Amino acid sequence: MSNQSLKHLSDQHILPTYGRFPIAFVRGEGCRLWDADGKEYIDFTSGIGVTSIGHAHPAWVAAIADQAAKLAHVSNLYYTEPGAKLAQRLCALADGMRGVFFSNSGAEANEGLIKVARKYSRDKYGEGRATIITLEGSFHGRTISTLAATGQEKFHQHFFPFTPGFKHVAPGDLAALEAQGDDVCALMLEPIQGEGGVMPLDADYVRAAAEICMKSDWLLLMDEVQTGIGRTGKWFGYQHFNILPDALSFAKGIAGGLPLGGFMVGEKLATTLGPGDHATTYGGNPICAAAALAVLDVVEDALPQVTEMGEYIRTQIQAMNASCIAQIRGRGLMIGAKIQGHAPGEINAKLLEAGLAALTAGTDILRILPPLTIEKKDIDAGLKIMHNVLSTYFAK
Numbered sequence: 042m043s044n045q046s047l048k049h050l051s052d053q054h055i056l057p058t059y060g061r062f063p064i065a066f067v068r069g070e071g072c073r074l075w076d077a078d079g080k081e082y083i084d085f086t087s088g089i090g091v092t093s094i095g096h097a098h099p100a101w102v103a104a105i106a107d108q109a110a111k112l113a114h115v116s117n118l119y120y121t122e123p124g125a126k127l128a129q130r131l132c133a134l135a136d137g138m139r140g141v142f143f144s145n146s147g148a149e150a151n152e153g154l155i156k157v158a159r160k161y162s163r164d165k166y167g168e169g170r171a172t173i174i175t176l177e178g179s180f181h182g183r184t185i186s187t188l189a190a191t192g193q194e195k196f197h198q199h200f201f202p203f204t205p206g207f208k209h210v211a212p213g214d215l216a217a218l219e220a221q222g223d224d225v226c227a228l229m230l231e232p233i234q235g236e237g238g239v240m241p242l243d244a245d246y247v248r249a250a251a252e253i254c255m256k257s258d259w260l261l262l263m264d265e266v267q268t269g270i271g272r273t274g275k276w277f278g279y280q281h282f283n284i285l286p287d288a289l290s291f292a293k294g295i296a297g298g299l300p301l302g303g304f305m306v307g308e309k310l311a312t313t314l315g316p317g318d319h320a321t322t323y324g325g326n327p328i329c330a331a332a333a334l335a336v337l338d339v340v341e342d343a344l345p346q347v348t349e350m351g352e353y354i355r356t357q358i359q360a361m362n363a364s365c366i367a368q369i370r371g372r373g374l375m376i377g378a379k380i381q382g383h384a385p386g387e388i389n390a391k392l393l394e395a396g397l398a399a400l401t402a403g404t405d406i407l408r409i410l411p412p413l414t415i416e417k418k419d420i421d422a423g424l425k426i427m428h429n430v431l432s433t434y435f436a437k
């Protein structure tokens with residue numbers, strides 16, 4: 042089937058909740074994608090930070106095929122080896138976190154953070170201390186509660202009533218944190234706001250906020266759904282700040298393209314949840330967990346180059362001297378270019394037409410999230426397309 046016929050068929054039967062490009066991808070390999078008409082693209086999206094080791098990595102394919110042939114699913118009534126090994130590995134990577142709960146998505150992982158924080162507070166202090174503070178510009182997911190947690194007004198439409206008990210404060214505003222009352226149980230942060238516009242939090246702010254949390258016995262929750270699993274050059278984004286959160290969520294990049302997420306808790310929350318308190322049917326199923334173990338092996342080898350390649354990309358984009366780029370920011374391979382004078386979506390559409398898949402974020406950001414394994418030659422091929430498009434169509 043062609044791009045056009047796949048678009049037509051999809052538009053007839055899939056609800057139009059996504060704005061989509063008129064392209065259907067049929068195959069990927071490493072950092073390359075091919076559409077239904079046979080055209081090749083460089084992938085600077087990783088499927089929004091998901092295919093962190095590129096497409097069809099042989100070790101990942103083998104891990105999934107082997108596990109599928111052995112055991113795909115038994116439910117969480119039983120133990121399985123991939124889940125056990127993955128949890129052990131993740132706890133070690135997150136500075137000795139005490140336990141993992143596996144979910145299927147980022148929003149579901151954050152729901153877990155919200156639940157564990159509220160239960161901790163209720164067990165210890167009783168009712169009336171359930172408020173979770175999040176930041177303006179944040180994004181935490183699409184369920185009713187994680188939408189309520191999300192600090193962007195445009196997400197608070199249509200779906201009333203939203204879950205109560207969330208307050209949004211401006212990033213960097215320590216006074217706003219200090220001024221909170223005694224109804225608060227937790228502060229939830231993305232180390233770099235992703236969907237909000239690739240906005241890194243200031244390290245001094247995060248450290249001071251962590252101190253306020255400690256002083257007030259608020260739980261510090263890190264939403265690492267986009268920043269986790271090597272994206273920023275460390276295993277988790279919080280590790281750039283020299284702090285230890287009480288709990289963190291992960292998803293997107295963990296299983297290289299299969300649906301897996303989860304949250305981890307440290308000492309304080311290690312015994313908050315017991316049997317029956319939380320559950321999900323698929324969470325940590327053996328195929329997703331086996332895929333994730335393969336991803337962690339590959340990311341471990343790629344990690345040193347994530348910082349280096351990220352710096353290279355940022356320097357190269359800066360050197361394009363494109364008048365439409367006002368600023369370039371981010372960390373590791375989570376990069377945002379602030380666009381002026383044009384809509385980032387317009388630039389992104391032209392890039393795709395020219396064979397480069399990229400992303401947008403916030404209102405004025407062109408975002409790139411290349412696979413963590415991307416090689417310099419693929420980066421150069423992608424940047425060349427970007428340079429051509431910017432100088433041809435967006436020079437003024």
Ligand SMILES: *Cc1c(COP(=O)(O)O)cnc(C)c1O
Nearest residue numbers: 146147148180181182235266267
């Ligand atoms: C993508 C994202 C989510 C939501 O994840 P889903 O898997 O789409 O539910 C939550 N938080 C952050 C920071 C994200 O980037």
